[in-house]
Structure formats: C-alpha cells, structure tokens
Amino acid sequence: MRRRRSTHETVRIQDVARHAGVSPMTVSRALRQPDKVSEAMRRRVEEAVSAIGYLPNRIAGSLSSSRSNVVALIVPSLRNSLFANTVQGISDVLHAAGHHLMIADSGYSLADEEAAIAAMLQQRVCALVLHNTRHTARATSLMKRAGVPVVEIGTLTPDAFDINISYSNHDAAKAMTLHLARLGYRRIGLVTLPLADNDRSIERRAGYLSALGELGLAPDPRLMLELPGGIGSGAEAVARLAQGDPRLDAIFFAGDVLAIGAVLECQRRGWPVPGRLAIASFDDVDILRYMRPAVTSVRIPRSEIGRRSAEILLERVGGRAAAPVTVDLGFEIVQREST
C-alpha cells in the first residue's frame, strides 16, 4: 500500500543504502556505530548521506529501539527566571550527550503537573525532571508504571520518588532566620509565595518557624505574609507588615524578586535599610549584589542543580545502577549591607 500525506517526499535510510550500494542495516551501523564498519564503508555511506541529504528519522529510530533521547522537564512556571539557570544547566549537559529537552509548565498546580507528566510519558521521554516534590496519586502511579528515571529538584525531601537533587528549603530558610537573629533582629517578618501546591514555600515557612522556636521567639501571624511574586508585592509587603507591627525590624523575603521591591519601597519612604528595616532575600539574583544597599540573600546553586540532574539521569538512562539517589547541593548565606 502506498500512502503519502505530505507533499514532501522524505529521504529514507533505504535511499541512502541504494545510493551507496549497501544494505540499510549497514547504513544504520555506519551512522550510529562507525567502529563496527570498515573505514571505506563509513566514508561511502557518509558521501551518500550528504549527496542525497538524508536526515535520520528519530521517531522511527526511537520506536524501533524503544529508546528515546528526549528528557522532559516540568517547572511551575516558565516565566520565572530562577528556573532559567537550572534549565540552561540541564540543557547544556543533555546537549553535549546528544539528548534533547522537552519543557512544560504546571502553572503551580498539581493537577496540571499530572497532566503534563502524562503527556510527557506519552511522548515516551527517557526521563523526567520535576521541580515539585509533591504529586497527585495518579501522577505517582503513572511514573511508577512508566519505569523511567525521575529527578526531583525543587527541594530535598525524605519522601523522594526516585532521584532527588536539590538543597533544603527548610534548612536554608532556617539558616537565614537564625542569621538575622544573630545580627540582633528580633521582630522578623516572613513573606512567602502562595503555599498552595508549593512545597518549597511550605518548607521555607517551616524553616522560619523552626528557627523562631529555637530562638525562643513566638511566631506572630501579623509578621507572616503570603503574596504572589513580583516587585510590586515586595513593596506591598513592607507597607502591610510595618503597619501590622511597628516594632518590625527585619523582613525575610523567601521568594522571587520580592526583596527588590521592598528595598525600592524603603528608598521611596526614606527608610534607611537596615537602620529602620533590615531586608533579606532568597535566591541570589545578580541585581541584589548591585543594589544600594546590597541585599543579603541565600545563594542557591541553581545551575549546578540542573547540571547534576542531567548527569545523573544520563547515567541512569545509559543503564547504570538504579538505586535511589539524593544529592544535597547546599546553599550559602551571603551577608551584605541590607541586614
């Protein structure tokens, strides 16, 4: 039977074979395992390939070999530039190994994450990288059944599904809170992103509370705020927290670019930072170092997380050991002028 849906006639491996006067099998080998064919053959095939402009069909290859060279990455949002470093790290390593990256976002929703996981598994990706560590039951079951390696990178968790490469959001937030206390601040506010479906935010708040407990300070709801990301939110947080408790002496912004907005808001109000209010941030984005005052922050090895994830995945896909792995890449408190 003949069927032709496209007007473009594709060049198949069969065509290369005919042109070179060999079998398709030999062409396939010459391209994928050059050391398995004679030198002369390799050259002959290469010439035929470029003569007729052959581009191997990886769809067919994947189907036949049951091996894919595509890794799926699912992040809460593509807009967030924090993930950008991780994405670049993953991409760099994958690219060097001849693999590719398929990206989807879950929009900070577990239901959407489940849908994305299902979609990616339908594409038969060879591995999954997830930013979340919480998943719906069906998502977990899907992944289990698919049997592909899964890396979770958003935070360290004791209940990792398979491979877990990250840092502890809990410990990082706790460390920063303790750091602020050590500097003498006592009324420390906390601003997080929305907690719903977001294990990182939840962990960070837990870390903050744990630090307060250790310090013998009572948590105060008036000092804790949950706001969507964005610079505007940072400004808003300053207003609301300061009004809620006039003795407020520091705010720890545990997410996104909130702290930037806060510093700018203080400038606008003429409040000296840290004289009137100390400000600390999470995720050491470039600009914090350049601001005036330069902003204290927790530095997360975003890029390294991406690179290591890809490396470990590639090992797994390559058929190496299949034991669960946890890698703690740590964090670092960067003390600057704002605290």
Added chain:
Amino acid sequence: MRRRRSTHETVRIQDVARHAGVSPMTVSRALRQPDKVSEAMRRRVEEAVSAIGYLPNRIAGSLSSSRSNVVALIVPSLRNSLFANTVQGISDVLHAAGHHLMIADSGYSLADEEAAIAAMLQQRVCALVLHNTRHTARATSLMKRAGVPVVEIGTLTPDAFDINISYSNHDAAKAMTLHLARLGYRRIGLVTLPLADNDRSIERRAGYLSALGELGLAPDPRLMLELPGGIGSGAEAVARLAQGDPRLDAIFFAGDVLAIGAVLECQRRGWPVPGRLAIASFDDVDILRYMRPAVTSVRIPRSEIGRRSAEILLERVGGRAAAPVTVDLGFEIVQREST
C-alpha cells in the same frame, strides 16, 4: 520475533482492544475521534483504558500518521529572562492545543543554531520557532527540504524565511533615539550587546545611526559601546562612555539589564539621573518601573509574540494556507523619570 529490552512490559493498544473485546482500530478511534464511535463503545473503551492503565505511545502514533505534535523552539540563550515571556506565551497556546515544546539554545552562534535545527528536524518536529533571522546556508537548506512551517521572532526582516512575527528592532531603536533627541539630549551614547551573529543588536545600532543621521548628528565611535549582558556591564558602560566624552548627556542601553546597572552606578557616583546623565533602556522589564528614578524604556510585546507565533503555527500545521506571513506587533516608548 519477540524482543524485550526493557523490564517494564508496556501496555499496548492491542491490550486495550482485547480487554474491551473490540479491535485496536476502534480503540484508536474512540480515543482520538470520539464522535466517530457510538457512545456505548466510547465508554467501554475508556473503561478498558483506565482499567489496564493504557498510555498511548505518541512515538508510534507519530510514525504511523507522519504527524507530530511537537514544536521546536531555538533561542540564543535559555538564561535570558526576556525570552521567558515568549516561551511562556508559546507554551500556553501549544498546550491548549495538545502540542508540546522542545527547546534548544544556540548560544548566540549560527553554527550551533544549525546543529540545533538539524537535531530538531531529526526529531520530526511539526514546526520550528527561531529567534534568529540570520542562518547558515545549510540551515536554510535543511528547513526548506523539511517543509515544516518556520516562524522567526527575533526581529522583523525583509528576508524572512517563511513566517515572521516580531517588531522592528531598527525602528524601535530609532524611535528611542529620536525620543531622546526630542527631550533635548545631544550627546547620546549607545550600548549594545555583541554584534556577532546577533541580528537584533545589529538592527538596533542601525536604527540608532539612522536616527542620528536624521537629526544631523555625526556618529561618534567614542559614544558607541559593545558589551556582554549583565548588570556589571551597565556600570562599566557609564564609566567608559563618560570618560570617552565628558559632554555625554544620555545613554541608550539597547539590550538586556544593562540600564539597571547604569542607574545603580549613577546612584553610587551621586550623579543625578537624568540631571547629569539620562538613561534609557530596551525591553520594559518589571523592575524599571519601580526603580528610582523609574527608567524610560522600549516596551516589546514579548508574550504576545510567543502567543501569536504558536497560533499561526497551529493554523499552518492544521493544514491551512501556506503563504508567507509577516506580523508586526510593534513596540512602545515608555517615558519615565530617567530621561
């Protein structure tokens, strides 16, 4: 012949068919064209699917139907958050249509872009989105032969390959330069990202020069700088340009976050902005609006570019008209305190 490479036995459409007591063809139809089967059949198949946990294999589907639901996107860098909005825009629209996104970066190199294009075409993506408008000869030939729709989104160009959805970098840079002149500035510096392999930077400089010509101002090499992106570069630019020409009264930063660094550097030096030096930026990132002084900028419809690209691609993939298309989504000068 039996072959089993994975230890995970996959569930095939055949299994669903057996379980539901129908033919594989009917299962296939029930899943993809529910209106082509009876209501009772649809339900029966759905039950079988969830009973045995069937996840369609899109690899096999694509091979069989010669149709892919994956779109490739190639950007210069994944790190740059400017692209993030575009990526999100594309992703949103594709997702709603059941398509997926494969992403690669060219590292600002035409050679790498060519390699990425080849790799994506091997994956038999159904369409290509490129940020560049310049390509190697082989890249162009590859795309021509592949016959898939291609959208270029980096800038408007008269030599678009196929579909071109963007804004004019030339006109935007020219407009901002004229705007600065209209405000009274006469010694206007220009800072761009490296010009090599970067058509956007080249266009922006051309636009700047064109504006100077129209104004009867002579271009001065001491006023033009080419720097890598980053906040640090912005600070460096202030130092170098001011030293090169003490009469410098404005700088147009035609790329990235350079302007932010410049404003912060002026704060550090105690230079009033715009009193001592006016500063204008390209790409209206959130923070510019919140800075003190708020920074004048060119606003580019990044997200809209992504959305429209995806929409037009989907139309094409769906089999609609195949005429080259150009869409100018324009830009906007946002005047603020810094100029």
Added chain:
DNA sequence: CCGAGCTGTGGTAACGCTACCAGACCTTTC
C-alpha cells in the same frame, strides 16, 4: 590444512500505532 574464532555485511521481523478500504448493519427514499 581444517575447524575455531573473528570481522563485516545482509535479511527478516518486529516496534505500536494509524490510513485506507471493505463490509456489516441500519435507515431513508421513491
């Protein structure tokens, strides 16, 4: 100088799905 052990090549049968056609069954029409 013959069989064992390489190396290099080719033939065949999948991989899991869908396009296409055929045909069973039911409704409509004159």
Added chain:
DNA sequence: GAAAGGTCTGGTAGCGTTACCACAGCTCGG
C-alpha cells in the same frame, strides 16, 4: 420493497528504523 446512503466496526498493510540472527570471508593455531 429494493436501491441508495449512512453509521459503525474490523482487517491489512504499512510508517522508517533497529535488534537479532545468519553467514561469508578471512586469520590463526595445532
């Protein structure tokens, strides 16, 4: 009441590649 048409289902033959085996030709040791 039979032909014409519609709706629904199934069988067959690929899609373009690769895994597996077979085997030809050659080298080498006893």
